[in-house]
Amino acid sequence: MPLYLTKLQLQAELNRCLGCKAKPCMNACPVNCNPHDFIQFAKENDWQNAVGAIVLNNPMGQTCGLICPDKFCMKACTRRNVDFPINIPRVQATILNTWRKDKTHVLKPLNGKRIAIIGAGPAGIAAAARLITEGYFVEIFESRHEIGGALNMIPSERLPHEVIERDWSFIFEPDRILLHLNSRIEQPAELIDRFDGVIVSTGEPNCVSLRIPGEALSISYMDYLYEPEKYRTDGAVAVIGGGNVAVDCALTAQRMGASSVEMFIRRRIADMRISKAEYLELIDHKINLNGMTSPEKIEEHGDLKILWIRRNIFDGERWHGLENSSIPLPYFSLIIRAIGSRADEKTDNCDRLIYAGDCKTGGSTIVEAIASGRTAASELMNTLGMAG
Ligand SMILES: Cc1cc2nc3c(=O)[nH]c(=O)nc-3n(C[C@H](O)[C@H](O)[C@H](O)COP(=O)(O)OP(=O)(O)OC[C@H]3O[C@@H](n4cnc5c(N)ncnc54)[C@H](O)[C@@H]3O)c2cc1C
Ligand code: SF4
Structure with missing residues (x-):
């Protein structure tokens, strides 16, 4: 199946959406992405608001759109009762691939707090995306030579790896994110004295x-x-x-x-x-x-x-x-x-050190890892008394 929908296919999918008031598609999404709204915007050719509605809660919306399994929004889609569900992930990926041109996040002023994130998979990236908009400075430590974590193991026929970089390019802010590649952290606790908080999102590397x-x-x-x-x-x-x-x-x-x-x-x-x-x-x-x-x-x-x-x-x-x-x-x-595979052993116990993604929940999916990274960022902000 081609990765993106043609204009005709996209239009056909948009037209099939029933605009359900209860938004079952949104309620089924681990990051509360809102297909009901972005489809309605797209139907009105309001592509900027369609893009904004997708990336509001999902900083890796294009990557997600290509590989998200059909067990979340599509399983809940009411259209299933008429014929078959809207192919929401592909609609999402197509809209972002075609109409996303600029960053849409609004950045609060820097608040002086610095957070370390260990692991640059979807959970770490989502945590970083959330923290920088709330005024935090983040340093990301990644043991490999590239961002994306386990996504880099997905064959490029399913996920061209430049799509991960494309999502990242709309998140990255040079004055708020310092990325250390080829930087393995042996003991997460060793960072706690140097940072206000630490998020460990190291996946399951064993x-x-x-x-x-x-x-x-x-x-x-x-x-x-x-x-x-x-x-x-x-x-x-x-x-x-x-x-x-x-x-x-x-x-x-x-x-x-x-x-x-x-x-x-x-x-x-x-x-x-x-x-x-x-x-x-x-x-x-x-x-x-x-x-x-x-x-x-x-x-x-x-x-x-x-x-x-x-x-x-x-x-x-x-x-x-x-x-x-x-x-x-x-x-x-x-x-x-x-x-x-298995996560590293968790040896640290400190309320300023929070686990996120597959290392916390066990093997999951991209969208669950993103949700977990966002939740970890919110928990840490609450602990630091600076919730957004
Ligand atoms: C082959 C394969 C196919 C998949 N296909 C799909 C799919 O089609 N759809 C879907 O939804 N999900 C899929 N998944 C699952 C999805 O990729 C994971 O659920 C998701 O990547 C987990 O995100 P994460 O950020 O928690 O961990 P990861 O993506 O594993 O990222 C963890 C990062 O931490 C780094 N790291 C580890 N230890 C250290 C350390 N000590 N110091 C510094 N950095 C460290 C790692 O190098 C890695 O970059 C697939 C996974 C695999 C392996
Ligand atoms: S559940 Fe399906 S048909 Fe209903 S609003 Fe969401 S995408 Fe459209």
């Missing part, structure tokens, strides 16, 4: 391990998705895991030229926690799905990796490995682990 012999012969989804070209292969690829991240790994490997891609999923295929669209995409791209399987060990033979796979059975509550069911699959060039 990939879950398989705990099997030969694991070092595989690579993590993070290593793979941050730099897929580094692992380009024309051989067979195995992806261990069955969630959305594993799907991105499988589709990326196939696009990068793998001769075949197989996913190994602990559960039944019917229990995979992915959307119908993702499932259909896997089928479309001829990804082979092996349900009820778990890896047991990995060995090496010449250039190839041998993946030993065990059969699982389901007893109605849990999955168990079936004894003597292991078989070796001796033909993989690359094995990717994608079975989840």
